[in-house]
Structures are given as structure tokens and as C-alpha cells.
Amino acid sequence: MADGEGFIALEKVGKVFEVRKKTGFLKRERREVRAVDSISFTVARGEMVGYIGPNGAGKSTTIKMLTGILTPTSGRLRVAGIDPSRERTRLASRIGVVFGQRTTLWWDLPLTDSYRLAHRMYRIPDARYRENLARCVELLELGDLLDVPVRQLSLGQRMRGDIAAALLHDPEVLYLDEPTIGLDVVSKAKVRGFLKELNAERGTTVMLTTHDLTDIEQLCSRVMVIDHGRLVYDGSLTGLHAAGEGERTLVVDLERELPPIEVPSARVVRVEGPRQWLAFPAGQSAAPLVAHLAAAYPLVDLSVREPDIEAVIAKMYAEKAVS
Numbered sequence: 185m186a187d188g189e190g191f192i193a194l195e196k197v198g199k200v201f202e203v204r205k206k207t208g209f210l211k212r213e214r215r216e217v218r219a220v221d222s223i224s225f226t227v228a229r230g231e232m233v234g235y236i237g238p239n240g241a242g243k244s245t246t247i248k249m250l251t252g253i254l255t256p257t258s259g260r261l262r263v264a265g266i267d268p269s270r271e272r273t274r275l276a277s278r279i280g281v282v283f284g285q286r287t288t289l290w291w292d293l294p295l296t297d298s299y300r301l302a303h304r305m306y307r308i309p310d311a312r313y314r315e316n317l318a319r320c321v322e323l324l325e326l327g328d329l330l331d332v333p334v335r336q337l338s339l340g341q342r343m344r345g346d347i348a349a350a351l352l353h354d355p356e357v358l359y360l361d362e363p364t365i366g367l368d369v370v371s372k373a374k375v376r377g378f379l380k381e382l383n384a385e386r387g388t389t390v391m392l393t394t395h396d397l398t399d400i401e402q403l404c405s406r407v408m409v410i411d412h413g414r415l416v417y418d419g420s421l422t423g424l425h426a427a428g429e430g431e432r433t434l435v436v437d438l439e440r441e442l443p444p445i446e447v448p449s450a451r452v453v454r455v456e457g458p459r460q461w462l463a464f465p466a467g468q469s470a471a472p473l474v475a476h477l478a479a480a481y482p483l484v485d486l487s488v489r490e491p492d493i494e495a496v497i498a499k500m501y502a503e504k505a506v507s
């Protein structure tokens with residue numbers, strides 16, 4: 185594998201689906217859906233990236249091409265130097281996939297049976313299998329669940345079971361499609377904690393698709409945003425705030441009620457007794473603003489609030505839609 189090109193490498197990758205729509209008696213119209221439109225990016229080994237976008241943006245189609253389930257219509261795609269759709273079986277031993285809305289576990293059988301099957305299917309050496317299983321059981325708290333038929337597990341328990349199944353063969357990359365969907369707060373925290381540890385300890389490359397932006401905030405230093413099949417952002421979360429021209433808010437507690445504060449590069453958006461809220465551009469440092477306030481006003485306390493990332497992204501999509 186050419187390490188320089190990234191562990192996961194896409195070069196102008198596109199996927200067009202042909203759909204036939206019935207338009208009348210015996211009449212069908214052929215239509216093309218460009219699900220992924222000339223996308224290029226690379227992901228380095230050990231990176232943990234978020235892949236987000238609205239419904240129908242092309243996220244699942246990308247993941248399916250990365251696993252080899254779908255063949256790109258155009259462009260070049262490599263994972264660990266392998267062309268996924270041409271060598272799907274060879275790639276299978278190096279990747280793990282978890283689809284939040286579907287399980288790979290055997291519904292009527294206890295969890296252990298699905299694991300034993302993975303053991304044989306991936307030809308995992310016995311000692312390695314035992315070690316990996318023990319680790320997953322401990323970290324994902326599966327001890328009491330191993331002999332329970334999958335259909336009797338709660339959604340959160342099943343998800344943890346699915347994640348373990350995807351990791352028994354030591355994959356170098358893990359694709360997660362909505363891993364926390366429908367989970368309660370405690371289960372979400374467990375899943376996130378586990379993924380963090382997996383990435384830090386084993387250097388597993390993780391690509392995460394989610395509608396829950398807290399997943400991204402807590403796990404990924406890099407985020408890619410896809411919309412209408414196109415990559416519209418690739419960078420840090422902080423940069424995403426700035427790209428969406430979001431604003432941060434400085435909450436200022438004064439010694440007493442005062443008229444709205446007047447400072448350059450910030451504006452008062454709310455006043456409640458001695459507390460005032462000042463909005464300033466997300467890309468700008470708060471330090472000069474704080475220094476200015478401290479010199480000119482009787483301050484008791486200060487805190488900075490980050491913009492609501494969901495609002496930033498919603499704004500970004502809205503801007504794309506009109507452009």
C-alpha cells in the first residue's frame with residue numbers, strides 16, 4: 185500500500201443509481217440518482233473521523249463502497265491498498281462494520297453462538313479470539329448477556345454485542361453507521377467510552393456516521409460533511425463552527441444592573457438583571473474581548489458558550505440548498 189495516499193483513499197469517487205419509475209400503463213421512466221458525486225478524501229491510519237450529512241446525502245452509499253458491497257460508478261477507491269469491490273473477501277478480514285439499524289447477530293441464538301461463528305468464519309487464532317472476546321466482554325459489559333438470545337436483548341445491549349462481533353478479528357478499520365441510534369444516555373456513554381479506548385489503545389481507524397452530533401463532539405477531531413452527494417466540509421469541529429459563521433456567546437455577570445455593554449466586535453443579545461449575553465464571531469478569540477470588559481466594567485463572573493453545532497450545520501445545509 186502506498187502509505188502516502190492514506191489508509192482510506194477516495195479520488196473523485198461517484199455512484200449513480202438507475203431507478204425506473206412507473207409513469208403510466210406499460211410506461212416506465214428511467215432516472216439517474218447521483219448518490220455520491222465526485223468525492224475525494226483520505227483518512228490516515230489511526231484517525232477517528234465523523235461523516236455526517238442530512239438524510240439521503242450519500243453517507244451509507246459511501247460506507248457501502250468502502251466495504252465493497254457497492255461498486256463505484258466512477259473514480260478510484262482504496263482501503264489498505266485494496267480495491268474493496270474487487271477484493272471484498274480479502275478486505276473483509278481487515279475491516280469491521282456496524283450498522284446501527286441492522287444486526288449481524290443471529291436473532292434466535294445466544295450472543296456466544298454468533299461470536300463462535302465469527303471465530304470460524306474469520307479463522308481467528310484461538311488464543312487471539314479468547315483474548316479479544318475477554319476484552320470486549322469486560323469493556324462492553326457483556327458478561328451477563330453472553331447466553332441470552334439476541335432477540336431478548338435491549339437495543340443498547342444488542343448494539344454493544346454487535347460492536348464486539350465486529351472487533352473479534354482485530355480489524356484495522358471500523359465503520360460505524362449510527363452506532364448510538366435509539367440508545368439511552370447511559371448506553372451511549374458506554375459505547376463512546378469504548379470507541380475512544382479502542383482508538384487510543386489499538387490505533388483502530390474509525391469512520392463514524394451519525395445524526396447525533398454529540399458522538400462527533402466527543403470522539404472525532406475531524407469531521408466531513410456530505411450533502412447531495414458532495415463533500416461540503418472537511419476539517420476540525422472548531423473550523424466547522426467558523427465555516428457556518430456561527431457565533432459564540434460570552435455570558436457576563438456584572439456587580440449590578442447596567443445599561444447594555446458597549447464593546448467593539450460583540451453585541452449584547454440579552455439582558456437579565458446584572459447578567460448580559462454578548463454574541464461574537466465563533467472564529468474570533470474571546471481573550472481581547474474579556475480584557476476589554478475587565479478594564480471597563482465591574483465583572484463578577486464570565487463564561488463562554490459554544491454555538492449550537494446543530495444550528496451551525498443546519499445553516500450550512502440551508503446555504504448549500506439555495507446556492
Ligand SMILES: Nc1ncnc2c1ncn2[C@@H]1O[C@H](COP(=O)(O)OP(=O)(O)OP(=O)(O)O)[C@@H](O)[C@H]1O
Nearest residue numbers: 201203217219237238239240241242243244245246
Ligand atoms: N439501491 C439504491 N437504488 C436507488 N437509489 C438509491 C439506492 N441507495 C441509495 N439511493 C439513493 O441515493 C441517495 C443517497 O442515499 P444514502 O442511503 O447513501 O444516504 P444517507 O446519507 O445514508 O441517508 P440516511 O441518513 O437517510 O441514511 C438517496 O437519494 C437514496 O434515495
